[in-house]
Amino acid sequence: MDKYAVFGHPIKHSKSPMIHQAFATQCKQQISYEAILSPLDGFKESIKQFFASGGKGANVTLPFKEEAFELANQLTQRAQLAGAVNTLKLLDNGLILGDNTDGAGLVADLKRQDAELDNATLLLLGSGGAARGCIYPLLQAGIKQIVIANRTASKAQTLAQEFAQFGDVVGVGLDSINQQPYSIIVNSTSSSVTGSVPDIPSSVLQSCLLAYDMFYSEQQTSFLQWVGEHNKQTTLVDGMGMLVGQAAEAFVVWRNTKPDIESVIREMKQGV
Known part of the structure; x- marks a missing residue:
C-alpha cells in the first residue's frame, strides 16, 4: 500500500x-x-x-x-x-x-462560487507566503489586475514587482489602497486567527461581489463578519x-x- x-x-x-x-x-x-x-x-x-x-x-x-x-x-x-x-x-x-497547489486550490474554489475571474480586479490582503502562492494562478485564471495591500507597503511593492512580468500587479500599504472597484477581495493575512480585521477602509467593499478568507472555522470568521456588516450583497466564503x-x-x-x-x-x- x-x-x-x-x-x-x-x-x-x-x-x-x-x-x-x-x-x-x-x-x-x-x-x-x-x-x-x-x-x-x-x-x-x-x-x-x-x-x-x-x-x-x-x-x-x-x-x-x-x-x-x-x-x-x-x-x-x-x-x-x-x-x-x-x-x-x-x-x-x-x-x-x-x-x-495552494493557488490552484484557491482558483478552483473561486470558480465553485461562480466568481467572475476574467478581467476582474482583485484586492489581495497580505503579502506573506499564502499570498505569494496564489498570485500567478490568479493571473493565469484571467484576473486583470491584482492589488496587493500589506501593512508594510514596501513588502507589497517588492512582491508585486516579482510578478509584474505575468500581469498587472500593484503593491500598496493597507492605509493607501486605491479607491477603485474591487469585485473580489481575498484575505490572506492571519487576522481571523486572532479575531481581528485588517485595517482597511470599508469603502473598498463598495463593489465587492465576493469576499474570501483563507482561514476557516466553525463560526464565520471575523473578516467575513466585518465584510457582511458593510456590504450585505457580498458572497462570503471561508478557506475550507x-x-x-x-x-x-x-x-x-x-x-x-x-x-x-x-x-x-x-x-x-x-x-x-
Missing part, C-alpha cells in the same frame, strides 16, 4: 488525513496517510526518513514550506514562483519533485474549499486522478 503523509509543527489539527482518505475511498484506491509532527530543526531528516521507509509523497504545512522548496530536486513553475512547496513526490528515478481544493491538486500529482471535491467539502464543513 502506497504511503503518504502531511508534515508540520504543530500538526494535530490537520484535516489532511481525513481529506485524502476520503479521496482514496471515492477513487477506489488503497493508500495510507498519516500526520507526522516534524521537529522544528529536523524537517529534512524527517522527510528523507519517510521516503527511505517507502513513502511516495507528502504534503507540507507550516512552518516547513520554504524548507521543502530547498529540499526538492525538481520544481514545478508554480512552486518556483511561490518560493514555497506544499507537495512533494518521490519520482521513479529517486529525485524529489516539489509543487505548490481552498484546503480541500489544494489537497485534490496534490492527489492528482501523486495518483494522476482528480477526485470530486464537492462531497468532501460538505463532509469537512460538518466536522469543523
